[in-house]
Amino acid sequence: MIELNQTKLSVIIPLIIFFLLSFSLYFFNISPTRNKVEILKEEIINRKLKINKVNDFILKSKDNDLVNKVIEENKKINSQIPLKSNTNQFLREIEKKIMKNNINLDNFYTQGSVKKDEYIQISIRLLFSGSYKDIINFFKDLESLERLYNIASLAITKNDKQELEIETLLHIYSFNQGGGSSSGHIK
DSSP states (O other): OHHHHHHHHHHHHHHHHHHHHHHHHIIIIIHHHHHHHHHHHHHHHHHHHHHHHHHHHHHHOSOHHHHHHHHHHHHHHHHHSOSSOOHHHHHHHHHHHHHHTTOEEEEEEEEEEEEOSSEEEEEEEEEEEEOHHHHHHHHHHHTTOSSOEEEEEEEEEEOTTSOEEEEEEEEEEEETTSOOOOOOEEO
16 A cells, blocks of 8 residues: 555656646746737737827828928938938948048048937047148038038148148937947048
């Protein structure tokens, strides 16, 4: 009889352990994950409802001019301060303007970025030289960029060729949703 009880125990104990492990796996891992999935599903449904309401408003709006103005203003803001840093695109635009104005580009590179509350500030160092007239034209041409930038520092010297050498630090901005810290050297 004792042997029979030991045999039953040797079968029952692993089954009990299996059920306890299965229950704890469900309780501690699967159940919270399912709850998170349900919450995310609800968020997606709520966002879709909000998007549909906005779309309905736009479609039913009697004042389409106002809607178009808001859309255009949004596009303008996105071109001035994009969601992603698009640093390479900005550097290509600078390079085109330098070439257009017969400027000698010695070097330009990013010096990293700083995250602020709502935006990211990306620092770009430019080293170039050219005649006074060409450099003035370059800076005038730079003003035509849609992208918001700030000239943080500007140093002007004269080289042996009687050209002006410029070293400047530009800051460009993007919203704090994309991008991140970047530091690269481009020549």
